[in-house]
Every structure is written in structure tokens, then in C-alpha cells.
Amino acid sequence: MAEDLFSVFPDWKQFLSAVTEDGLKFFRIEVPPSPGAKCGPLGVTSLYNEEITVYFDSCHRHYASILPSAEEPSGAIAFIQQLLNEELVVVSYLCSGDNLIKDGVFSGAAVPVAEIPDANYEYYYANALRVRSWKGTYDNDFSAPYVSSKPSH
Structure with a gap:
């Protein structure tokens, strides 16, 4: 799953953490905020039931996949790009x-x-x-x- 994200944002590999909590293994990527922004990070994790959670400030959304798929037509990537582009x-x-x-x-x-x-x-x-x-x-x-x-x- 993380590799799908890195296919779009290869520089984000430096923010990858492999985490184990309560016997569960998952990845967490936390991209630091832009200079001058009051909020951050932008986070992506696979913690909950193998789904992807994207979070920023007080908002989070759940997705079946990072990239578009039959199960998830837009994938998490569309939401991430809309946040990054300030749409x-x-x-x-x-x-x-x-x-x-x-x-x-x-x-x-x-x-x-x-x-x-x-x-x-x-x-x-x-x-x-x-x-x-x-x-x-x-x-x-x-x-x-x-x-x-x-x-x-």
C-alpha cells in the first residue's frame, strides 16, 4: 500500500514509519507542514483493518486503496492531491x-x-x-x- 503512495510521491519515503501497536503492524507516513502553514502534518496510515486513513487537522477519511481501483474509484490519492493543491x-x-x-x-x-x-x-x-x-x-x-x-x- 505504501508503495502505491510512493509511486506518486517518491519523496515521502523519508517520512515512512513501520509501527507495531497492540500486536498490529501498519505503516504511518506523516508529511511535515509547509512553511508558514499553521497546521500539519498530513498523515496517511494503514492502521484500521487494512484500510487507508488520510488525516489533516480535524478531518480524516477512510479509503480501500491509495490509487484508483474497482473497489475505490478515486482512491485516497485524489483527496490527498486536493488537500496539497489547496482545492x-x-x-x-x-x-x-x-x-x-x-x-x-x-x-x-x-x-x-x-x-x-x-x-x-x-x-x-x-x-x-x-x-x-x-x-x-x-x-x-x-x-x-x-x-x-x-x-x-
């Missing part, structure tokens, strides 16, 4: 100062750059937004109390 960013809804909800990330998801929210219309308990992109181009943190009605465009 996708990770938007995290943050919660702090609430007596019922623990401080931290309430929800995080990869979204297209054109869909980066400028306000919180999604989560009542969230009061801030964090945007992270691979190169740091779209990195932003801002207060975002819940707004119940989204304006129509």
Missing part, C-alpha cells in the same frame, strides 16, 4: 466556554475553497471557526457565534 481546506467548528460541551473541536470537515463559510450556520454550540489549508493560504481563525438563518444569495 480543499479543513473547516473546524470550535466550542469553548460552554458548561455542557467540552472545549475543543465540535466538528471538522474538508470543504472546497469556494465553500469556506464566513459565519456559523451549522452548529448551535460552536462559537468559533478555524480554517486550515496545506500551504497556509486560507488559514484563518475567527469568532463565529451560531446564526440561525442563513441569508439566501
